[in-house]
Amino acid sequence: MKNRLLSLAALVLSSAVANAAGTPTYTITSLGEGTAWRVNESGQVAGWSSLANRAFLYTPGIGQTLINPAPYAISSIAYGLNNAGEVVGYSNFAGSGGSQPFKFSVEGGLQALPMPSGATPYLRASAINDVGSVAGDQWYYTSALGAQMNPRGLNVLDVNNSNLFAGLSYDYATGHSTAALWSPTGGLQTFGSIGGNNSQFMALNGAGMAVGYGENRWFTEHALIYDGQTLVDIGAQFGDRTFSQAYGISDSGLVVGRFTPGGQYGSGPMHAFAYSKEYGSFDLNNALAVGQGEGWLLLSAQDATSDGRIVGFGVLNGTMSAFMLNPVTAAVPEPSTALQASLGLMLLASWFVRKRGARRSNLLT
Incomplete structure (x- = not known):
């Protein structure tokens, strides 16, 4: 007995x-109308204001600082941000005028990034690390090598502080792409897919873990992670034929992205999700603390910090808006x-x- x-x-x-x-719970802060793409460890956010059609740098306690485009350009958008508060993105010119990559900081203002010789007028900047290296869609920059065009077929979208670049390698013979890591000194490493033909990385962290998406055997895009040893299909937790993509990973291994709810062949608006080894994949719309999230539908999570803050965009009372989620530190049991x-x-x-x-x-x- x-x-x-x-x-x-x-x-x-x-x-x-x-x-x-359980799963973590969060409070939510609106960063204004538009989208948020990257967040640094100080809580600064790089994004785009739909009201002004301008890139912005959001700083806690200050708010948005709009980034005006290059002279004669009609708009600007920011995709990359480092821990020094340096933003990279590009200015758009009217018609077929192309685009011009830039770097911005509050102290230094807007600066045109150096372009490789023979560059097309359509280059963009997507990421910057803490030592000033830049990843672009067709090009890259490091202090040692200057601005260079990527090797043929390589598209780089993120770079960490070890000058490891993440993106995709395109095979012109097959017409397929594969997730890839590349460095100027170490060369190219490709990873295949998770059952289908195509895959790509969207982001990586300081430890070299990378996230993105690829086709599974049903040719449905699933969020994936390279954990340092192999590709893992983290989108499978939502269902074999449920669409998902991962866009960001923190240095602590927190992955964020979006998925289509509703099970197999789910349709309708996307939902933002997060993933960790501890909790698996979970819908961030269901992780808001009591009293939070009224009027919100979180569509996509784009980046996360090592202490668990998450940024992205969603719909707030019918308007596309950027958000930041802050983890609740003192969880109270139900x-x-x-x-x-x-x-x-x-x-x-x-x-x-x-x-x-x-x-x-x-x-x-």
């Missing part, structure tokens, strides 16, 4: 602990969890009382 009582108490307590762990914990402790206390009473009875006899 005693053993059964003790086992029951342990079972109830372990269930309470599991329920308390009432059912607290009740389970209390019941477990009561059972455990009852076992100790029984045991103590039996021991006292033995002493008296």
